[in-house]
Amino acid sequence: MNDSNGLDNSPGAMRQTRPPRADEMREALKSSRTVAVIGLSDDPSRAAYGVSSFLKARGFRIVPVHPKARTALGEQVYTSLSAIPDPVDLVYMFRVAEAAPAVAEEAIAKGARFLWMPEGVVNEEAAARARDAGLTVIMDRCAIKVWAAVMGPSDRSGRDA
Numbered sequence: 001m002n003d004s005n006g007l008d009n010s011p012g013a014m015r016q017t018r019p020p021r022a023d024e025m026r027e028a029l030k031s032s033r034t035v036a037v038i039g040l041s042d043d044p045s046r047a048a049y050g051v052s053s054f055l056k057a058r059g060f061r062i063v064p065v066h067p068k069a070r071t072a073l074g075e076q077v078y079t080s081l082s083a084i085p086d087p088v089d090l091v092y093m094f095r096v097a098e099a100a101p102a103v104a105e106e107a108i109a110k111g112a113r114f115l116w117m118p119e120g121v122v123n124e125e126a127a128a129r130a131r132d133a134g135l136t137v138i139m140d141r142c143a144i145k146v147w148a149a150v151m152g153p154s155d156r157s158g159r160d161a
Helices: 022-031 047-057 097-110 124-132 143-151
Strands: 034-038 061-065 090-093 114-116 136-138
Touching: 022 136, 022 143, 034 047, 047 061, 047 090, 047 143, 090 097, 097 114, 097 124, 114 124, 124 136
Parallel strands: 034 061, 034 090, 090 114, 114 136
Antiparallel strands: none
């Protein structure tokens, strides 16, 4: 069953103590420019690749983070968030939920404003730590679906200049 934002709230969807609000997701997509994608490689069959391609096509700067890959989507890959020389607005984590606490700590140290976990990934411990540090946390949501639900279908709909 979809909620008023077109997002999945069916019985099979992951449960969270504090699901993300539509305004938080809209703000993450509207105000972010640089997105560090944890787990992005050059494998087009992976979800991280598809979501990152979608975001890149909409004007986001994608910064891949992967321990083994060298390039992804034509961009240099970094081995960690701390290795990225530039500021990062949003950290999108394509890892298992158990990796989220360490990623949250890295996102906090990097000064990110948003931590996003894809569908099927929920870690309340990491979310609480990130929120306590001032980050907005979005869990168990696909940015492509969220974009369609809260931003509209056009490439730059709602993005700040």
